[in-house]
Amino acid sequence: EVQLQESGPGLVKPSQSLSLTCSVTGYSITSNYWGWIRKFPGNKMEWMGYISYSGSTSYNPSLKSRISITRDTSKNQFFLQLNSVTTEDTATYYCARSDGGYLDAWGQGASVTVSS
Amino acid sequence: DIQMTQSPSFLSASVGDRVTINCKASQNINKYLNWYQQKLGEAPKRLIYNTNNLQTGIPSRFSGSGSGTDYTLTISSLQPEDFATYFCLQHNSFPNTFGAGTKLELK
Numbered sequence: 052e053v054q055l056q057e058s059g060p061g062l063v064k065p066s067q068s069l070s071l072t073c074s075v076t077g078y079s080i081t082s083n084y085w086g087w088i089r090k091f092p093g094n095k096m097e098w099m100g101y102i103s104y105s106g107s108t109s110y111n112p113s114l115k116s117r118i119s120i121t122r123d124t125s126k127n128q129f130f131l132q133l134n135s136v137t138t139e140d141t142a143t144y145y146c147a148r149s150d151g152g153y154l155d156a157w158g159q160g161a162s163v164t165v166s167s
Numbered sequence: 168d169i170q171m172t173q174s175p176s177f178l179s180a181s182v183g184d185r186v187t188i189n190c191k192a193s194q195n196i197n198k199y200l201n202w203y204q205q206k207l208g209e210a211p212k213r214l215i216y217n218t219n220n221l222q223t224g225i226p227s228r229f230s231g232s233g234s235g236t237d238y239t240l241t242i243s244s245l246q247p248e249d250f251a252t253y254f255c256l257q258h259n260s261f262p263n264t265f266g267a268g269t270k271l272e273l274k
Contacts, residue, residue, distance in 0.1 A: 055210075096254065096265035111262040145211070152216030153201060153258040159210045 053078035055146050057161035063140075064167055069133040071161055073146030080104070080127055084149040087120060087131045089142040090160070097142075101149065102129055136165045169193050169257055173266030179274040184245045188269045190255035192236045199259035202231055202240045206251045214253075215240065245271075 059071035073085070086101035100110035102120045110118050114133070122129040133140060143160040170193040180186050190200065198218040203211040213222045215231035218238060228243040242249055250273050255266040 094252075094268050096268075098256075098263040098265070109261065113262070147211075152213070152220060152222075153199070153263075154203075154256060155213050155216070155222070157210040157212075159208070 053148055053156045055148065055156060055158035057144060057146050057158045059144075059161055059163070061162055061164060063136055063163060063165050065137055065165055066135055069131070069136050069140060069144075069163055069165070071131045071144055071146075071163070073129050073131070073158060075127045075129070075148075078148065079124075080122055080129055081124055085120075085122070085129050086147050086149060086154065088145045088147060088154070088157075090145070091142045099131070099133075138165050141165045168262055169196060169260055169264050171255055171257055171264050171266040173255055173269060175269060176267065178269055178271050180245055180271065181274045182245050182247055186242050186245060186271065188240045188253050188255075188271075190233075190238045190240075190257075190266045192238075192257055195235050196257045196259035198234060199257060200231070200233065200238045201256045201258065202229075203254050203256065204249075204251050205254070211254075247273075 054076045056074045063069045082104050084101045084103050087099040090096045102108050117134045119132040141164050143162050145160045147154045147157040172191045174189050200218050202215040205211040214225050214229050219231045230241045232239050252268050252270050254268040
């Protein structure tokens, strides 16, 4: 059974970069697609982007200049970096796997607050 | 971006009730619509994918229907463990977009 676990700092200062790790067990990230989604206070959700089995990426155009998703296949982890954060990036960040039916398995989420 | 309008935002119901939750897309999403359940502090759980395909392990009291722009999640007979938040996701077009969620509460 695949399991995903987000990790990273819970507090980031404005203008700095947010960096999160998704550690995957039970399934290789060299298969399928692996994405990041966030849920804002107030419960609005936003699809941020994904990295594919081959390492190609796709990003939400609203974030395209600030986001990077990378991976380390030797550790079976993938990563989110979001640059130049503001308080509006305060959210719970989820990583997830996509099968043919899309976003079938999710992590529990990592809460990130942007504040000075 | 495709806008997903989910209704209702809140729903009070009793064990045994039949409930429906709706998502309306701002344009045709060709049945690429998933439903998820989320409980506080837990990972979202996929219930239904591509409108009407029941995820393995999900009870058959959950079902989905719809086409074009209008989609429905039905729970045929609520069980105590079903009180949670439900949301829809369209994956027909990038960027994929979500409904705002429905909080299902015990009446």
